[in-house]
Structure formats: C-alpha cells, structure tokens
Amino acid sequence: MLYAVETAIQLHIAELTEPLRKLYVTAYTLPSTSAYLYRSTAKRLEGIFGDYLPDAEAKDFYEMEIASTGMMHSFVTVPCDMYFTVERKITRFLDCALKLYNVPPERRRGSARPFCSSTCTPWRRASSERPSIRRKRALKP
Numbered sequence: 001m002l003y004a005v006e007t008a009i010q011l012h013i014a015e016l017t018e019p020l021r022k023l024y025v026t027a028y029t030l031p032s033t034s035a036y037l038y039r040s041t042a043k044r045l046e047g048i049f050g051d052y053l054p055d056a057e058a059k060d061f062y063e064m065e066i067a068s069t070g071m072m073h074s075f076v077t078v079p080c081d082m083y084f085t086v087e088r089k090i091t092r093f094l095d096c097a098l099k100l101y102n103v104p105p106e107r108r109r110g111s112a113r114p115f116c117s118s119t120c121t122p123w124r125r126a127s128s129e130r131p132s133i134r135r136k137r138a139l140k141p
Contacts, residue, residue: 003048004111007072007097008090014076015086024076028069041065049101068097 014021027033042062053060075093080086098108 001048001107001111003045003097004094007093010072011075011090011093012086015080015089021076021079025073028073034069038062038065038069041069045101049103052102052104064100068100071096071100 010024014024028037039062042058042065045065045068046056046058046061049061050056056064071093075089078084080089094111095108098111
C-alpha cells in the first residue's frame with residue numbers, strides 16, 4: 001500500500017537527524033505550507049481510501065488529513081528510544097491512521113511488516129542511540 005510506504009519513509013527520515021525532524025515539523029506547523037499540504041494530500045487520500053469510505057466527500061478527506069497530520073506530527077516529534085523503536089513507531093502510526101480511513105482490520109494487520117522487515121534493521125539500532133551518535137552516523141559517506 002503506497003500510503004504505508006510513504007508515511008513509513010517520512011517517519012524514518014525524521015529519525016535520521018534532528019534537523020530533518022525539525023524541517024518536517026516546521027512544514028506542518030507553518031499555516032501557509034500546512035494549508036497547501038492538507039489540500040493536496042486530501043485529494044490523493046480520496047483516491048487511495050475512497051473505496052473504504054464510499055459515502056465520504058472531498059471535505060471529509062480534507063478533515064481526515066488534518067487528523068492524520070496531527071498524528072504524524074505527534075509521532076515525528078517524539079524521538080525513538082530503546083522502547084519506542086522506529087519499527088514500533090511505524091507500526092503504531094499505520095494502525096492508527098488506517099483505522100481513521102476505515103481500512104478493514106485484516107488489511108491493517110501487518111501493514112508495516114513488509115517495509116520494516118527489510119529496512120528497519122539498521123535504523124532500529126540508530127533510533128535508540130543518542131542524537132549526537134545518530135548525527136555522526138548519518139553524515140558518514
């Protein structure tokens with residue numbers, strides 16, 4: 001599912017370095033950029049999740065985008081640690097967001113698994129390291 005991959009990548013990127021995390025938070029905090037992002041993303045969400053919400057209108061997807069952005073903002077601003085790994089962060093976010101879009105439980109279950117099983121391993125270790133160590137690792141060629 002495209003939505004799962006895109007949001008998982010965003011969560012991973014935010015964990016790589018603090019400047020990337022701050023950039024993401026800023027983009028969704030500034031009124032001018034957030035308004036544009038809400039409108040453009042709502043149109044895409046209608047195409048992705050319209051089958052699960054047949055009675056929803058464009059305004060409903062706009063409102064749900066505001067809600068899912070609030071969730072994403074919360075997940076991005078809290079750094080991973082040894083308990084809240086990037087894999088757990090992605091899994092929890094996707095479960096919450098896909099519920100919002102009325103995706104059936106059988107489709108939600110394991111939505112992060114294909115992505116995390118192949119890409120979370122190096123970042124799982126990095127997400128539990130101190131930020132200064134993560135920065136040094138991210139800057140190495």
